[in-house]
Amino acid sequence: MTSPNGLICFTNCLLPQEDGSLVQKDLWVDERRGVILDAQKTFYKRRERPNRNIDMGGNIVSPGFLDIQINGAYGFDFSVYEDDDEAYHKGVQMVAERIVETGVTSLLPTIITQEKSVYPKLLSLLKPFSNSKSATFLGWHAEGPFIDLTKRGAHTPGYLLPAVEGFKSFEEVYGAANLVEREDWAMSEDDQNPGVRLVTAAPEIPGVMDALAELNKRGIAFSIGHSVASTDVATAAVQNGARLITHLFNAMPQLHHRDPSIIGLLGASPWLSSPFNPLPTVLPCTLDHLPPFELPASMHEGGASTPTGKFSGSPQASFAALEETPAHTKRQEAGAGSPSSNLPTRKQSRPSLHLDKGQIADMSFERPYYGLIVDGIHCHPNSVRLAYSSHPEGCILITDAMKILDPNLRDGVYEWREGRYFEKRGEGLYLEGTTTLAGSLVTLDKCVRNLSRFTGCSLGEAIRCATYNPAKCLGIEDKKGTLRPGAHADFVVLDRQGIVLSTWVKGKEVWVKGA
Amino acid sequence: MRLVIRDDPQIVGQYIANYIRKRIHDFSPTPERPFVLGLPTGSTPLPTYKALIAMVKEKTLSFKNVVTFNMDEYVGLPQDHQQSYHTFMFREFFSQIDIPPSQVNILDGNAEDLIAECTSYEQRIKELGGIELFLGGIGDDGHIAFNEPGSSLASRTRIKTLAYDTILANARFFNDDISAVPRMALTVGVATVLDAREVVVIVTGQRKALALSKTIEEGVNHLWTLSALQLHPWALIVTDEDATAELHVKTVKYFKSIERVQEEVEIIQARPKVKGDSIQAAVA
Known part of the structure; x- marks a missing residue:
C-alpha cells in the first residue's frame, strides 16, 4: 500500500x-x-x-531508537571474527534486520578490547551498513584497548595498551584507514566510508589525553570509560572535548564526595568549571606522566590573564582558593559560534553572584552525556534516578547487550566465546554457575519503559534518551533521532x-x- | 441583514460550519465550477474551523472542489514564521482538511512587487467568478480584515499600514516586542468583501459588543468599517450572547423574531427550490 x-x-x-x-x-x-x-x-x-x-x-x-553501545545480538558477536568476511557480513546484516523489533533503527556496534592485530580488519568490516528493511549501522564504537587495568571488566587484561604516542597510537591500533576525517561519511549513501564514531578510553592512560584534540578534529566522539580518572583528570578530559561517559557507574570509581571522579561530572560545579579558575590540582601520584594540557585557542581571546589548566600546585592550595575572591578578571565574549559541534563549547562565566532565580548553569563547558544501562540490574533504580535527575539532558540509554540479546530467547546456559558459557536468568546474564554479571541482554525499548518507571519521568522524556540525546551526542541530530x-x-x-x-x-x- | 444569536462561541462555530456545509452541498461544486470561499484568521473563527475539520474527518464535507482566498497577510514576515497567516491557516485548518494545495490562495507579503501581488489577487478572484461566500471576523474597533478605522469603504486589495491599536494588540505574539510587529499588511478591501455573493461574519465575546452595536445599529461609517455590511444584499452575522451586550433589547428581539420567520420560509421554499440557488427570503 x-x-x-x-x-x-x-x-x-x-x-x-x-x-x-x-x-x-x-x-x-x-x-x-x-x-x-x-x-x-x-x-x-x-x-x-x-x-x-x-x-x-x-x-x-x-524517531527510531539509537543504541550506541551494543556488543552483539541474536547469537552474533561483533567482536568475534573467524577469518570469514562473508560470514561476518551476514552476521551484521542479520542483526540489522532483526534488531528493528526492539525499536532500534540505528546502532553503533561495539568492539571490546581485541588483540592488537585484529582491530584493523574488524573495524574495516564495520563500515556503515543498512538495507531497505534493516536498521542502520552508523559505524563502530571501539571500547578499549586504552583502558585501565583495574577497571577492565570483561576485557582481556593482556591486550590493554597505553597510547604512548598520542593519536598515533590510536592509528596504529585501529588502523589509520579507519580513522579518517569525518566529512560526509556519516550518512553517505554508499558504504565505502570508514565508520568511526566513538572511542571509549581512560583519559589517565598515558597519551590518551594528548589524542583528544585530534579525535575531536576528526569528528570522533570520545567517551570516558573503564577508568579510574580523578575528578581533575575527568574534568580536564571533558574540557578537552570528551563528550560522553561509558556505562555510568560501571567500571569506574564509586562516587566519593571528596573526589567524585567521573560520576561527579554529572554535578560539575559552575564554580570549578569557570574558565578563569585554575582547576583544582589534586592528582593521584600515578599520574605524574600526564602532560599539561592546553585550552583551545578560543580561550585565549579576550584577555583572560591565566586561563591555563596546568597541573601544578597542591591540594591545599586549590581548596584554599575556594575561600578567596575568584581569580577571573575580565568578562569574555561568549564563543562566537564554535566551528564544530564536537569541540568543547566555552561560554561566558559570571564574575559575580547573580539574582536570577533558577539560573544555575553558568558553565564554561557542557556536562558530558552519559550512557546508562537501565535493565534494573547494572544500576539500581535509585542510582538511575540520581543520575537522571542531576542531568536529564545528558542521559543516553544503552543496552551494552551481549550477543545473547534476543527478546525471544528462553532462560538457560549459552556459549559465549573462547569456551566460556553464560547463563540467562530472567533479565540477568551471569557467568555460568556464578552471580558474576556477564553483561546485559536488555532491549532498548525495555530500557525506555524502565527509565520512565525508575525515575518517574514521562514516556516522552524517556524516549528522548534513546533518540535525540544519543543523536545529539554524535552530532547527527539533523538526520537521526529527531x-x-x-x-x-x-x-x-x-x-x-x-x-x-x-x-x-x-x-x-x-x-x-x-x- | 440576518443576525443569528447563539449561546456561546462553540455553538456559534457549529452553526456556521453547518451553514457553510449546506451552502457547499447546495452549490454542488465541480472542478470546473468550484465553490469560492473567503477565509479569515484570528481566534474568532477557530471553533468554526474545528467544526469544519470534524465534518471532513467524518466525511460529511469535502473541500476537494473548494477554492479559498484568505483576507490578509503581514508584509515582510517569512511565510513559515510562527505568526504568519500562512502558518496559521496551515496549522489550524488546511493541514487537517482535504483541500488540494493548488486551490489555496493567500496574499504573498514577501512579493517583490506588492502592488502587482494585490492586483493579481483581485484578478484571480474575478477569473473564478467572484467569491461565493466570504467568512469574516471583526476587530474590537469594528474593522474587517486589515481595513482599519478610516479605511475607504470602496477599497480593494492593497497594502495597508496597521493601526497603532492593532500593533499593540499583536505585540503579545512577538514576545511583547513592539518593534518586531510588522507595520504593514496586504489585505482585501471592504469592497472586495462586499463583492462576495454572501458575507458571513462571526462576532463572539463581550469585547466585540460595542463594535457589533456600531456595525448594525448606527449608520454606515468608515470608522467602523464593517458597518458597510449594511449595504450588502445577503449578509449574515452570527454572534454569541456576550457580544450582544451593547445592543438594544429591541434589536435583539427583532432579529430573534425574524430568525423564526426565516426558518418557516425555508421550509416552505424547500420544495420548489432549484439546486444551487440560495434562498433570498423577504426578511433579508
Missing part, C-alpha cells in the same frame, strides 16, 4: 519533541526519498499534500505504555508486532 504521490501523513498520533514533550500533531513523510517533510513548505511551495493518511490510533510515532524536516524517516511506533507496535525504516514499515 503506497501513496500515489509518494507522500504519507501519519495522523491521530503523538510526536515526541526534542524537549521530551509529546505533542498531538500530524507528520508528513516522503516515502520514496525516505525523509521527513516540512509539511507547511510541502503544502505551499511544492503544492502537494499526502495522498495517503495513516490513522495511528492515538499511538506514539517516535523528527526534523529532512531527517531520515526511521520510526518506532509505541503504544502509550511504550510497547513497540511497529518499526519503520526510510518511510517503510519493516516490522509489525504479531505479524
